[in-house]
Amino acid sequence: KQEVTQIPAALSVPEGENLVLNCSFTDSAIYNLQWFRQDPGKGLTSLLLIQSSQREQTSGRLNASLDKSSGRSTLYIAASQPGDSATYLCAVLNAGKSTFGDGTTLTVKP
Amino acid sequence: KAGVTQTPRYLIKTRGQQVTLSCSPISGHRSVSWYQQTPGQGLQFLFEYFSETQRNKGNFPGRFSGRQFSNSRSEMNVSTLELGDSALYLCASSLAGGNEQYFGPGTRLTVT
Numbered sequence: 001k002q003e004v005t006q007i008p009a010a011l012s013v014p015e016g017e018n019l020v021l022n023c024s025f026t027d028s029a030i031y032n033l034q035w036f037r038q039d040p041g042k043g044l045t046s047l048l049l050i051q052s053s054q055r056e057q058t059s060g061r062l063n064a065s066l067d068k069s070s071g072r073s074t075l076y077i078a079a080s081q082p083g084d085s086a087t088y089l090c091a092v093l094n095a096g097k098s099t100f101g102d103g104t105t106l107t108v109k110p
Numbered sequence: 111k112a113g114v115t116q117t118p119r120y121l122i123k124t125r126g127q128q129v130t131l132s133c134s135p136i137s138g139h140r141s142v143s144w145y146q147q148t149p150g151q152g153l154q155f156l157f158e159y160f161s162e163t164q165r166n167k168g169n170f171p172g173r174f175s176g177r178q179f180s181n182s183r184s185e186m187n188v189s190t191l192e193l194g195d196s197a198l199y200l201c202a203s204s205l206a207g208g209n210e211q212y213f214g215p216g217t218r219l220t221v222t
Binding site: 031032034036041042043044045046049089091093095096097098099100101102103 | 114143145152153154155158165166168198200202208209210211212213214215216218
């Protein structure tokens with residue numbers, strides 16, 4: 001059974017800092033891994049999708065990496081802004097279903 | 111291109127009743143997945159439909175069911191509601207399953 005863990009559970013940083021969010025999974029036979037953000041009471045917004053054959057993906061200030069062999073992914077956020085405050089979730093797809101971590105709640109202070 | 115839409119956005123039901131939630135995927139997307147999100151259990155996979163067929167199913171009781179229509183719209187039904195069914199129900203669409211998932215805003219179900 002796939003298990004996904006995200007560390008830390010919460011993170012508070014001053015505006016402008018670079019930061020890294022971590023996601024680990026137990027079954028490396030994944031099809032892809034996707035990072036999302038969720039604002040309170042809202043749905044999920046897709047940030048980045050990494051296919052199992054890829055090592056990283058970049059979008060603007062975001063960079064996600066994937067190391068299947070060690071069962072890890074990281075989401076790097078450069079020059080954080082207060083608008084980045086949200087919960088960040090990673091999801092791995094294997095055996096036809098997505099398994100989500102519990103998320104990291106990020107607060108960026110002005 | 112319009113995003114994923116879910117109706118209704120909010121719903122209040124009493125124990126024992128049943129409820130039907132609706133999800134319209136992004137145009138051209140044929141896969142629809144449903145998830146339940148609660149503070150205690152996080153996001154949990156319910157089931158996935160592709161071309162009107164349930165392809166994958168999570169670990170939920172048979173009270174939770176769904177279907178998909180020929181236009182890819184999907185409905186989820188929960189019968190004999192329990193207090194523990196109170197949650198945010200999210201649906202996600204993708205081109206063919208295994209591709210990038212796009213989520214709707216969710217339906218907030220409260221069972222009293």
